[in-house]
Amino acid sequence: MQKVFEELTQAFRRAGGEISYEAFDRIVRKHATLFEDSETIYYLLQASGYPIEESLRGFRLKTMFTPWQMQEYCIIDIETNGSKPGRSQVIEIGAVMLKEGKIIDRLETFVACAYLPEHIIKLTGIEPTDLAEAPSRKEALTQLRNFMGDAVFTAHNAGFDHGFLNASFQRFGLGPIGNPVLCTIDLARRTFESERYGLAYLNESLDLGMQAHHRAYNDALAASKVLMKSFENIPESVKTTDELIRFSKSSKKERSETEKRKKKRREKKVNS
Template sequence: MGFKLKTFFCSYEEQKFCVIDIETNGSKPTKADVIEIGAVMVQNWEIVDHFDTFVYADEVPEYITKITGITYDDIQNAPSQKEALLMLRAFIGDAIFVAHNVKFDYSFLNTLYNKYGLGSIGNQRFCTIDLARRSFESPRYGLAYLNEILGIEAANHHRAYSDALSAYIVMKKSFETLPDYVKSGDDVVKFSTSNCTTRKQNTPKETPRTPTHT
């Protein structure tokens, strides 16, 4: 039986959203591990807390290092998979789980939670790709491209915390055009997968560069 977390009904301004990104040492969660987790807790439009850790794994393949810059030396003294998963669960709490390509992050983490006997996470979730597609026009919705057109100055693309910050800014931009009937966190989740869109009237213009690090 999974460990079910409930999201409380409240306005989406008051709702907590946990924007998460993970880096892994492979694409298949049954054969791979997480090597880095980054997350920001968002409430009332602003970041109220953050989570950032390397995670120990037995190996970091060379091709992963080329993509992320993460080496085995970076993770060799990091928390174990189980320790990091417990830390992340405590951080997420009852927040809505948000990610850019949420299907990957959510399913990968759930596979690991079950692998280590911790039970599935049951938080509501939505994808910032889905939300952005319904909120503004763009030729592409990959995170690197959205960083460019939205003026997001990402510190390190393909690093967990930096990408979580970028996804937060994409979410925040999308929230600017939510329909009036979207009033709660639950409504945001439903809108993100609905047939509704506000994007034709809300094509983003390039904005001043927004750093994602201090």
């Protein structure tokens, strides 16, 4: 499904946010099995958190029409008993849902685990007794899947959290994560100066007020505060959620060239 997410997003961007039913069919049929048709894949995309919806002429990508200020951001942090999802597992999940600068929902849960290495106990302060009667992995991951909806998957160093959870979701039959991804480190680097961008350093330098580190919910909350700090310095030219995500990944040169092109279009519009 990852290729479907990528190809559809590229197609939506080339077409200004909406594509026809025919264009959708051409993309998804390349990746469909004998037991899947275009309608089934459409519902699978929605179930995975990919923000697609029907429009008058076909389908549209919601993040290309939603102002970034109005978007829901699911800020997630996980603690694990190892670094490789094939050999280790999630032991704690923390998430907050942010919209219009306010936390509108939250999720915090331990995850049942039979093996907890001593160095993880020392790092997190999580004890085996904390996990003994916790929800099973499938139960906890299902909670997170339902909590996320089609919000933007947001995390500090999002590559790790997204990669680990994506593998875990698929292992337990929950499908891949189709939600758009935003990394708060990437966005922070493009919106404010700091000697370092690790969460512990930003927690102290920005006086975020979070005492614990390497605990999922507190780290998710700290990352949400970093996100809000970044939001204070988003250029006026960035209007939609999709533009925000692309801005977060852009180089300084790319951002400068984009600003110049948009300025020229504004001047041309005024003079016409």
